[in-house]
Structures are given as structure tokens and as C-alpha cells.
Amino acid sequence: MPEEALERAKYLDDYLAQHGKPIGPLHGLPVSIKEHLPMKGRTINCGYVAWWGRISDVTYSGTEVLYNAGAVLYVRTTQPQSLMHLATSSNLYGETVCPYNRQLTSGGSSGGEGALIGMRGSAVGIGTDIGGSIRSPAANCGIYGLRPTSSRFPYDKFAAAHGPQGIPAVAGPLSTSRGGLRLIMKAAIDSKPWLTEPSLLPIPWRDDVSHLSQGTAGKKLKIGILWDDGVVKPHPPVTRALKEVVSKLRDVPGVEIVDWKPYKHDYAWERIASLYYADGGAHNFEILAQGGEPLMPLTHFIITENQYRKRLQIEEIWELMGKNAEYKTEYANVWNQTATGVDERGIPTGMVDVILSPTGPGAAPPLNQAKYWGYTAQWNLLDYPAAVFPVTQVQPEVDKKEEGYEPRNSKDDFNYKLCKIAPCSFADGPC
Amino acid sequence: MAGKPWQEIAQIAQEVRDKSIAQVQPTVPEVPEDLPLNVTSIPKQLLTPREIEITETTPEILVQKLASGEWTCVEVTNSFLRRAGLAQKLV
Numbered sequence: 001m002p003e004e005a006l007e008r009a010k011y012l013d014d015y016l017a018q019h020g021k022p023i024g025p026l027h028g029l030p031v032s033i034k035e036h037l038p039m040k041g042r043t044i045n046c047g048y049v050a051w052w053g054r055i056s057d058v059t060y061s062g063t064e065v066l067y068n069a070g071a072v073l074y075v076r077t078t079q080p081q082s083l084m085h086l087a088t089s090s091n092l093y094g095e096t097v098c099p100y101n102r103q104l105t106s107g108g109s110s111g112g113e114g115a116l117i118g119m120r121g122s123a124v125g126i127g128t129d130i131g132g133s134i135r136s137p138a139a140n141c142g143i144y145g146l147r148p149t150s151s152r153f154p155y156d157k158f159a160a161a162h163g164p165q166g167i168p169a170v171a172g173p174l175s176t177s178r179g180g181l182r183l184i185m186k187a188a189i190d191s192k193p194w195l196t197e198p199s200l201l202p203i204p205w206r207d208d209v210s211h212l213s214q215g216t217a218g219k220k221l222k223i224g225i226l227w228d229d230g231v232v233k234p235h236p237p238v239t240r241a242l243k244e245v246v247s248k249l250r251d252v253p254g255v256e257i258v259d260w261k262p263y264k265h266d267y268a269w270e271r272i273a274s275l276y277y278a279d280g281g282a283h284n285f286e287i288l289a290q291g292g293e294p295l296m297p298l299t300h301f302i303i304t305e306n307q308y309r310k311r312l313q314i315e316e317i318w319e320l321m322g323k324n325a326e327y328k329t330e331y332a333n334v335w336n337q338t339a340t341g342v343d344e345r346g347i348p349t350g351m352v353d354v355i356l357s358p359t360g361p362g363a364a365p366p367l368n369q370a371k372y373w374g375y376t377a378q379w380n381l382l383d384y385p386a387a388v389f390p391v392t393q394v395q396p397e398v399d400k401k402e403e404g405y406e407p408r409n410s411k412d413d414f415n416y417k418l419c420k421i422a423p424c425s426f427a428d429g430p431c
Numbered sequence: 432m433a434g435k436p437w438q439e440i441a442q443i444a445q446e447v448r449d450k451s452i453a454q455v456q457p458t459v460p461e462v463p464e465d466l467p468l469n470v471t472s473i474p475k476q477l478l479t480p481r482e483i484e485i486t487e488t489t490p491e492i493l494v495q496k497l498a499s500g501e502w503t504c505v506e507v508t509n510s511f512l513r514r515a516g517l518a519q520k521l522v
Contacts, residue, residue: 002454002512009504016500028497028504029490030511045444049437052444072508075515091437092444097522099471106522115522120474121515124490179491293437428469 005030005074012070025187027070032117032125033063034110035076036083036159037171044159047081047090047109049291061197062126062154062171062188069187077112077125082284083160084276085109085298086136086360086370091291095367098140100393100428104364107140109133113174114141118430124180128158130169131272132359132376138174138388140364142430145174145388146181147379153188156197161287165278165312166321168383178389182207222350223249224260224338226357231266232372232412235362235419237399237431241391245356260355263334264327266409269374271324272381273308280311297368324381331382361415363394363429369418372411394429452516455509459516470521474514485510 012028022028033039036046038056045051067073081090088096088111096111098104099118106115110127114137117125127134129147138145150168158169173184189205225246228234234242249255277284281303288295295304303309312320340350361372379386407413419426452459460477475483485507488496496502 002451002456005508005512006505009508012497012504016498016504022498026494028502028507029494030508032515049440052440072504074508074512092441093448094441099469099518099522101468102466102470102522103468116515116518119471119514119518119522120486121518122511123486123488123493175490176487177489177491179489183490183494291437291440 001074001076005072008072012072022070024068024070025190026066026183029071029124029183030074030122031066031071031184032075032077032113032122033060033073034079034113034125034127036079036128037063037126038157038159039063039073039076042076045092046083046160047079047092048161048287049091049293050287051291052092056159058157060154060158060171061156061193065154065188065191065193066126066184069191075116075122077110077116079109079112080298081288081293081296082299082303083109083133084131084302085296086132086373086376087298087365087367088112088115088137089296089298089367091293091296097367098364098429100142100430101364101426103366104426104429105140105367105370107137107364107370109137110174111137111140114138114143114145117141117143117174117176120176123177124173124175124184126171126184127174128169128171129376129380130164130167131276131373131380134172134174135359135376135386135388136370139359139390140430142390142393143174143176144178144181144390146172146185147376147386148172148185149385150383151199151201152203153185154193154197154200156199162279162283163277163281165275165317166324167272167275167380178387181387219350220254220256221354222256222258222338222352224258224352224355226260226262226355229262229265229357229374229378231262231269231374231409232361232415233405233408234358234360234375235399235415235426236402237363237392237394237426237429238358238361240399241431242356242358245391258338258352260352260357261334263331265374265378268327268378268381270308271320271327272377273306274310274320275317275324277303277306277309278312278317281309282311298370301371328382359388362418363426363431365418372415374411390430392431394426394431396426399426448519452519455512455516457513459513459520462517462520466521473521474517477517478510478513482510482513486514
């Protein structure tokens with residue numbers, strides 16, 4: 001949006017000259033925005049042919065907040081057909097690829113953001129996430145991303161097809177730095193967005209992390225390492241990346257490292273996948289048919305081939321949401337069991353503070369092969385905040401596939417076979 | 432748009448996108464036909480050193496330089512427009 005952007009930029013330059021101070025904390029910062037976050041007067045297609053040419057009459061609330069803080073809106077980025085791929089391919093725009101290896105996907109569904117920021121065509125942008133859509137592109141393109149807890153970051157006036165029930169979707173930042181994530185979160189939350197968006201919680205942004213060392217003097221930051229979710233074993237470069245981070249963390253005073261035992265992550269996928277298409281996918285199929293467009297392989301994967309997809313009666317929805325609530329409680333108990341003691345009120349102390357985990361079962365997968373959502377969707381189900389950061393890149397001479405590995409199940413087998421492709425094919429992929 | 436084959440709509444969508452990139456000044460450079468697998472180093476070859484400096488600055492530093500007036504919003508925005516237009520051709 002060159003014309004609009006430069007006009008706004010000029011206005012902001014004049015403002016600074018005239019008032020001697022910036023208009024807000026994001027004065028002049030170009031921010032890229034995923035297309036499915038609407039802008040008044042502009043198209044809102046969500047990756048669908050049938051929706052191309054639809055003009056939105058509203059602007060997504062987060063875009064307004066960032067604009068008012070001084071951001072310059074200059075580009076909107078692409079997403080996959082159906083918005084539900086960990087990749088970014090559509091009949092409208094084709095494939096979006098990983099800047100480090102164009103045979104690999106950029107990830108998705110905020111893959112336009114991932115690729116653009118990966119290429120430094122943007123320093124910070126906004127994506128959305130209901131199963132991994134901020135974190136997959138962030139990881140695949142070697143940048144930072146944050147899936148905030150629901151009810152924190154502006155959410156109003158999203159656009160998407162109907163389908164998910166009881167699974168929170170969120171918007172959140174992707175950036176070239178951790179500071180960029182913080183800048184966006186703080187600017188948005190400091191604007192008190194709950195005043196116009198009452199579903200957001202009126203909790204201030206917290207920069208102070210001294211609460212992490214409350215309680216026993218000298219309490220360490222306890223990090224639980226999730227090496228493997230027990231369902232799909234990560235490829236060697238991901239495990240190497242984890243080892244490199246852990247090795248550095250062990251040298252940091254005030255940090256304690258433990259292993260995190262995954263709790264029923266395969267069951268978690270059944271839980272979340274059962275509620276992605278409460279109408280059985282009817283709305284999505286309708287839009288696809290309207291556009292006369294073929295279904296892409298990963299649309300088939302998540303809708304047609306989704307064994308948990310079913311048009312649900314309301315009683316079934318209640319039951320499924322009840323099961324999700326149960327699982328969340330069980331997982332919280334697992335977390336509480338990492339406690340080393342209790343305080344005078346019997347409240348557990350000494351628990352793990354944060355989990356360090358892979359973002360995916362490998363580096364960016366080849367096109368149309370991103371079929372395992374477990375390392376990201378797990379945290380959507382539990383509604384945990386999850387940040388992604390780059391560590392290293394695939395080095396074919398170092399990251400050899402594990403010979404003689406016996407896959408545990410069909411998903412693990414699929415992932416393992418991806419690794420068997422010629423070693424150079426994942427070269428340079430961020431992990 | 433009713434009744435148009437999807438391929439036609441896709442073409443229109445891409446033309447709209449490309450036209451918007453064509454508005455960027457100076458013109459976004461063309462990229463070689465034969466692209467390497469890893470295209471992350473191509474912008475350095477085709478954009479100005481100043482544009483590279485700006486676009487490789489992290490957001491938290493960018494806002495400092497913009498708030499102080501050290502860098503103008505117009506220059507920063509245009510640098511990102513240029514690099515974004517180029518990125519479109521590469522990924």
C-alpha cells in the first residue's frame with residue numbers, strides 16, 4: 001500500500017516537526033499485517049477465491065490500536081486456502097516459501113508474515129494463531145513470534161470461515177527480535193484496549209519479572225525441557241537446537257533445568273481437532289465450491305481427511321468442550337506435580353516456570369508436507385502463551401537422519417520418512 | 432466475480448498485487464531467473480546500503496531513531512516498501 005503508507009509517513013514526520021514529540025510508542029514503525037485481519041475499504045479474502053473482491057467495511061481492532069500508536073501500515077500478507085495449513089499456499093497466489101530454502105514451506109498460516117519478515121521486508125507484523133499459525137512461520141523462517149494467551153491482544157473484527165467451536169484463536173506479533181514482540185504487546189496493552197473490546201482482560205503489560213523469584217530466596221528459574229512429545233520424534237537438527245540452548249542455559253546462574261514429561265499429547269490432538277470444524281466443514285466446503293477452486297493437499301488433510309471432523313449436535317459440542325476442560329485441568333495437575341514443596345497455605349512451590357519445546361517436528365517441511373500440528377496446537381488447546389525464537393540452521397553434514405529408527409505410529413513414520421529425503425533438502429532451514 | 436474460473440481470478444489478484452509493487456519508487460529491481468535455494472542474501476545485492484541498514488534494524492531501535500527524528504518516517508517506510516516488493520519476487 002505504497003501511496004497510503006508514504007502519505008501517513010509524511011504526516012508523522014510533519015507531526016514530529018510540529019509538536020516536537022512522537023505521536024505514540026510506535027511512531028513511524030512500518031508494521032505488516034496478515035490479510036485476514038480486515039482493513040476498511042480493502043479486500044478480505046482469507047485465501048479463498050470466492051472471497052476475492054469482497055471489501056471489508058471494518059478494520060480489525062488491533063490494526064486500529066497499532067495505527068493510533070503511530071505504526072505505518074504498508075503491506076498485507078498472504079495466507080493459505082482455508083487459513084488452516086501450517087503452510088501458505090492458495091489458488092490465488094500459489095506457494096509462499098522459506099527464504100532460506102525455497103523447496104521448503106514458509107510455514108503458516110501467517111506464512112506471508114513469516115516469509116516477509118524472514119526476508120527483512122518487514123521488521124514486525126501481526127498474524128493469527130489457532131493451531132500454530134504464528135509460531136510455524138516464525139520457526140520456519142528463522143524469526144521470533146508470540147502466541148499470546150487468549151483475551152490479551154486485540155481480537156475484534158477478525159474475519160474467517162465458521163468452523164472452530166471453543167478453541168480460542170488469537171492475534172499476535174512476529175518480529176526480527178524479541179524486543180519487537182515486546183514493543184507490539186506493550187503498545188497494544190498500554191492502550192487499554194479492553195475499554196472498547198470488553199472481552200480483553202484489563203491486566204497491564206508486565207515488564208517486571210521479579211515475581212519469578214518470589215518465595216524462597218535464591219529461587220531459580222526452572223525450565224522444563226520437552227525433548228519429544230512422545231508422539232512424533234523431532235528431526236536431528238531440532239534436537240540439536242534444543243541441546244545447544246540447554247547447554248548455554250546450564251551455564252546461567254539462577255536457572256535450573258529439568259526434563260518435561262509430555263502428558264497425552266496425542267489425546268490432545270484428538271481434542272482440538274474434534275472442534276476445528278463443528279459444522280463438519282460445511283461452511284468451508286461452501287466457500288470453496290463457490291469459488292470453483294480445487295482443494296489444496298493440506299486443505300484435504302485438515303478437513304476432508306480429518307478423522308475427528310464431524311457435524312456436531314449441540315450436546316456433542318457440550319461434551320467435547322467438557323472433555324477439553326478436563327484435559328486442561330489434568331495438564332495443570334501435571335504441572336503442579338513438578339512442585340518441590342508447599343508454602344504455609346499449602347500452595348505448591350518450586351514448580352517448573354516455563355517449558356522449552358520444539359515448534360515443529362523438524363525444520364520447515366517440504367511443500368504440502370506440513371502435517372503434524374502437535375508441537376503447536378497442543379498449546380492452543382491449553383491456551384498457554386508460547387513464544388518462538390530462532391536458534392540455528394540445518395547443517396546436512398551434522399544433522400544426519402537416525403538410521404534404524406523404528407517409528408511409533410503413522411504420524412511419526414511420515415515425519416521420519418521426510419527426513420530420509422536427500423540430506424541437502426533441508427539445508428539452511430532455520431530450526 | 433461470479434462465474435469466473437478461479438485461474439482468472441488468481442491472475443487478477445496477482446496483477447493487483449504486482450501493480451501495487453510497481454508504485455514503489457525507485458522501481459523494485461527484477462530478480463534473476465535462476466534463483467538459488469537460499470535467497471536471504473539477494474536483497475544486499477540489489478538494494479542500497481542505506482536501505483539494508485534500515486531494514487535490518489530491529490523494531491525497538493527503529494522506534495528510537497524515528498521518535499528522535501534521526502531517521503524520517505518516509506525514509507524508513509520507503510526502505511521497507513522496497514525490500515518488501517523485492518521479497519515478493521523471491522519467496
